[in-house]
Every structure is written in structure tokens, then in C-alpha cells.
Amino acid sequence: MAASSSIPKTIYLGTFVHCVSLSDLEIGENGAIGVDENGIIRFVEKDTELGHVHEKHPDWNNAEVIHLKGNGFYFPGFIDTHTHAPQHPNTGLFGKTTLLDWLDTYTFPMEASFSDLSRAQTIYSNFVSRTLSHGTTTCAYYATVHVPATNLLADICLQRGQRALVGRVCMNTMSPEYYRDQSIDSAIADSKASIDYIRSIDPTGDIVKPIVTPRFAPSCTSDCLSALGQLAKETEAHIQTHISENKNENALVKELFPDSKSYTDVYDTAGLLTPKTILAHGVHLSQEERQVIKDRGAKISHCPASNTAITSGCAPIREFLDMGLTVGLGTDVSGGFSPSILEECRQAIWTSRFRAMHDGDEAKLSTQEALYLATRGGAAVVGMEDRVGGFEVGKEWDAQMIRLGEVKEGGDREGRFDDGPVDVFGWESAEDRVNKWVYSGDDRNCVAVWVKGRLVHRTARFRD
Numbered sequence: 408m409a410a411s412s413s414i415p416k417t418i419y420l421g422t423f424v425h426c427v428s429l430s431d432l433e434i435g436e437n438g439a440i441g442v443d444e445n446g447i448i449r450f451v452e453k454d455t456e457l458g459h460v461h462e463k464h465p466d467w468n469n470a471e472v473i474h475l476k477g478n479g480f481y482f483p484g485f486i487d488t489h490t491h492a493p494q495h496p497n498t499g500l501f502g503k504t505t506l507l508d509w510l511d512t513y514t515f516p517m518e519a520s521f522s523d524l525s526r527a528q529t530i531y532s533n534f535v536s537r538t539l540s541h542g543t544t545t546c547a548y549y550a551t552v553h554v555p556a557t558n559l560l561a562d563i564c565l566q567r568g569q570r571a572l573v574g575r576v577c578m579n580t581m582s583p584e585y586y587r588d589q590s591i592d593s594a595i596a597d598s599k600a601s602i603d604y605i606r607s608i609d610p611t612g613d614i615v616k617p618i619v620t621p622r623f624a625p626s627c628t629s630d631c632l633s634a635l636g637q638l639a640k641e642t643e644a645h646i647q648t649h650i651s652e653n654k655n656e657n658a659l660v661k662e663l664f665p666d667s668k669s670y671t672d673v674y675d676t677a678g679l680l681t682p683k684t685i686l687a688h689g690v691h692l693s694q695e696e697r698q699v700i701k702d703r704g705a706k707i708s709h710c711p712a713s714n715t716a717i718t719s720g721c722a723p724i725r726e727f728l729d730m731g732l733t734v735g736l737g738t739d740v741s742g743g744f745s746p747s748i749l750e751e752c753r754q755a756i757w758t759s760r761f762r763a764m765h766d767g768d769e770a771k772l773s774t775q776e777a778l779y780l781a782t783r784g785g786a787a788v789v790g791m792e793d794r795v796g797g798f799e800v801g802k803e804w805d806a807q808m809i810r811l812g813e814v815k816e817g818g819d820r821e822g823r824f825d826d827g828p829v830d831v832f833g834w835e836s837a838e839d840r841v842n843k844w845v846y847s848g849d850d851r852n853c854v855a856v857w858v859k860g861r862l863v864h865r866t867a868r869f870r871d
């Protein structure tokens with residue numbers, strides 16, 4: 408169960424930055440946001456001061472007040488739409504592998520070791536802390552095939568207050584003997600057991616929810632995929648899987664499913680493409696496949712760091728956005744080499760520029776667009792667009808407090824760099840400060856994080 412925490416009614420004062428559309432960032436200086444005891448935003452005031460707020464909202468006179476000092480700003484919590492918590496110890500370990508040999512060399516041995524619950528406890532609690540410290544307030548997690556360890560990951564997220572979709576991984580074929588589901592019946596029973604457990608610890612699904620997780624088409628027989636589609640339907644659960652990440656993988660899918668029209672068709676036939684489905688990668692999807700995904704209302708998790716690290720390719724995100732697909736960002740640890748969605752924003756921007764070198768300048772993603780994918784786009788991918796992703800009355804307070812380094816006139820750092828890598832000299836506009844953060848900020852700049860009004864991470868610079 409979640410540690411019971413009473414949240415004081417709080418007024419947050421300072422600069423607020425969020426995306427109002429794919430291409431527009433709103434920067435409100437001298438703002439005030441009132442968050443009630445349930446973590447719901449009750450008012451948003453622009454260009455104001457505390458006295459005026461108290462005059463306008465007299466029943467908030469006793470509310471706690473948090474002033475954001477210096478040159479920082481509040482930003483919505485990041486949403487990681489695809490990552491693998493058990494692969495955290497392998498972060499940065501991929502050598503020159505590509506997907507299929509990477510799985511055999513690094514991934515399966517690490518995931519298999521999660522039969523040991525104390526190991527799972529160490530790695531999962533570390534990874535949840537790590538992602539929170541980077542401002543990730545919601546995460547769609549792959550766990551492993553093990554029910555106890557998967558349930559433990561859900562326990563940890565609930566206890567720490569991070570919103571999470573937690574999935575027991577299904578893989579009944581083409582996987583090592585030491586790490587696979589032994590039958591379709593046992594795979595479905597184990598997934599059902601994990602779904603039931605996660606719903607028992609958080610019946611409202613406010614913080615943790617289950618997600619049906621076929622690893623990817625080559626790891627599951629078509630009967631297993633169909634049984635998982637049926638399970639998702641019966642339990643009204645979310646679904647996550649990988650699709651069209653790598654060319655060798657696509658060739659394998661063609662060989663394993665000769666009667667299917669395409670990779671997308673394999674999932675469609677199994678009933679796995681729904682409005683609650685998250686498809687990671689999609690680098691090599693044909694136009695027809697993209698249209699089927701759109702027609703089914705399924706969503707795309709763009710994982711650019713992973714796509715580059717294991718040399719899968721550069722996903723055509725501009726084309727996806729132009730045709731109206733819903734897209735968010737995923738760190739895809741440990742194909743991806745960082746747990747940070749801020750890093751993923753940069754990688755999405757770089758990848759779009761590599762596409763632009765062939766496709767023309769329209770392919771480029773702007774800073775604003777990357778931030779949109781990291782927040783509102785991600786919220787839509789995980790089905791929480793009415794609750795999180797921006798600062799509006801009625802939304803929940805999932806936010807990070809960003810503080811940047813301040814260079815004092817004539818001052819020297821004297822060896823102190825704990826305020827992060829971004830130096831602000833004082834003449835920068837608020838928009839400049841956001842850009843400096845996106846291109847060179849890191850977790851040292853994320854000094855506090857809230858989920859549904861609860862403080863879930865803080866550093867020494869919060870309130871110093």
C-alpha cells in the first residue's frame with residue numbers, strides 16, 4: 408500500500424513552463440498555482456504576487472507557500488512511455504550489437520536473474536529512485552517473466568508515488584530455455600495473477616496499473632498473442648509491445664508469420680491493437696501499417712537513444728505527427744543508455760536532424776515539439792491526457808522544479824559544480840533558459856518532483 412501522506416493545500420509561486428500545443432510553449436513568469444489536498448490544481452494565476460492571490464482566493468490564506476527561487480521554473484513531470492526496469496544494471500552496455508544478438512548477450516541473462524527477489528528489490532528500488540530524480544512522474548515499465556518480481560516493482564512504484572504501468576513480460580518461444588514461459592496456459596495464468604495483484608494494491612489505478620506485455624512478435628506464438636489479446640480485452644488492460652524496431656527483426660517476423668500481411672498485421676490479428684496499446688519503436692513501419700495503427704487508435708513510443716545505440720534506425724517522427732499518430736518518448740533502458748527523458752528530448756531532436764539531412768528541413772523537431780512529446784504526447788500515449796502533462800485547472804500536480812546554475816558577477820565557482828551544468832549569467836530571457844536546460848541540463852537541475860501533489864523526490868537545493 409502507498410505510504411499514507413497528507414498533502415497540504417499549497418500555493419506554488421514562480422515561473423511556469425508547459426506546452427500548450429505541439430509547437431507552442433507557454434512561459435508564465437510571476438505565476439501562482441493552487442493545488443488542493445487531493446493534488447488537484449484549483450487555480451492558475453498569471454503575472455501576480457502572493458498578496459493578490461490571497462485577496463482573490465481568501466480560503467487559501469493558510470495554504471503552504473512554495474517560492475521558486477532564482478532563475479528556475481516549474482515544468483510538468485516527464486512521461487516515459489517505454490522502459491525496461493530490470494535492464495537498468497546493463498545501462499551503457501551494448502558494444503556493437505544489434506537487437507537480436509543484444510538480447511542474447513546482455514538482456515536475457517540479466518532479466519533471468521530476477522527470479523531472485525532480493526536482487527529485484529535492489530535494482531527496482533534503485534531504478535525507480537533514479538527515474539524520479541530525472542523528473543519522470545509516470546513510467547510504462549516492462550518487468551520480467553517473474554510474477555513476484557513484477558508485483559514487487561508495482562509495490563515500489565506505489566510506495567514511492569511514481570505513476571506506473573507495470574507489465575509482466577510474456578515470451579513462450581524463440582527465447583532461451585532458462586528464460587521463457589513454459590506454456591500458453593502458464594503465461595496467461597501468470598499475467599492474470601500479476602494484473603489481479605496490481606489491481607488489488609491500487610484499486611483506483613491512480614498510481615499503478617497493470618499492462619499486458621508480449622515481449623515482441625518473435626517471442627510469442629500466434630496462439631499466445633491471441634490469448635494475450637483476449638486477456639487484455641477481458642481485463643480492459645493496457646497493452647505494450649515492440650514493433651518494427653530493426654530490419655533483421657522484421658525479416659524474422661516475416662519468416663515466423665508467413666500468412667500475415669505485415670508485422671502490424673500479426674498484432675492486429677491477435678486483437679492487440681487497441682486505443683490502449685503502446686507500440687515501441689516503429690522505425691521501419693510501412694505507410695499501410697501506420698494507417699492501421701492510426702485506425703485502431705494505438706500509440707507510438709519513440710525511443711531515439713535506443714534506436715541509435717543498437718543501430719535500429721531513425722524513426723520518421725515528423726511523418727507520424729503529420730498523419731496524426733499519437734507519439735510520446737521512451738528511454739528504452741537498456742537499449743537506450745540513459746534513464747532521462749530530458750536526454751531523450753535531445754536524442755529525438757538529433758535523430759530528426761539526421762532525417763532532415765535526407766528528407767529536408769521539415770523533418771526537424773523543435774525544442775518545443777520534443778518537450779510536447781515528453782509531456783502531453785506521453786500523457787496521451789498512456790491514456791492520462793485528462794490528468795497530467797500540463798498546468799490547467801482540474802489537472803493533477805505532477806511537476807518538477809527546475810533550478811539552473813547562477814553565475815554571480817565577478818564570481819568564481821571555486822570548485823563547486825553541484826548546481827549542474829547550465830550556467831545562467833542573468834541576461835537570458837525565460838525562453839533562453841528553457842533552451843539552455845533542454846540542451847545541457849541534467850538531473851542536478853531537477854531539485855524537486857511531485858506526483859498528484861505528493862513530494863516524491865527532492866535534492867538539497869530545494870528550498871536552500
Ligand SMILES: O=c1[nH]c(=O)c2nc[nH]c2[nH]1
Pocket residue numbers: 491506510514622623649652713739742
Ligand atoms: O529495445 C528492445 N528491448 C528489449 O528488451 C526487446 N525485446 C524485444 N525487442 C526489444 N527491443
Ligand SMILES: [Zn+2]
Pocket residue numbers: 489490491649687739742
Ligand atoms: Zn524496449
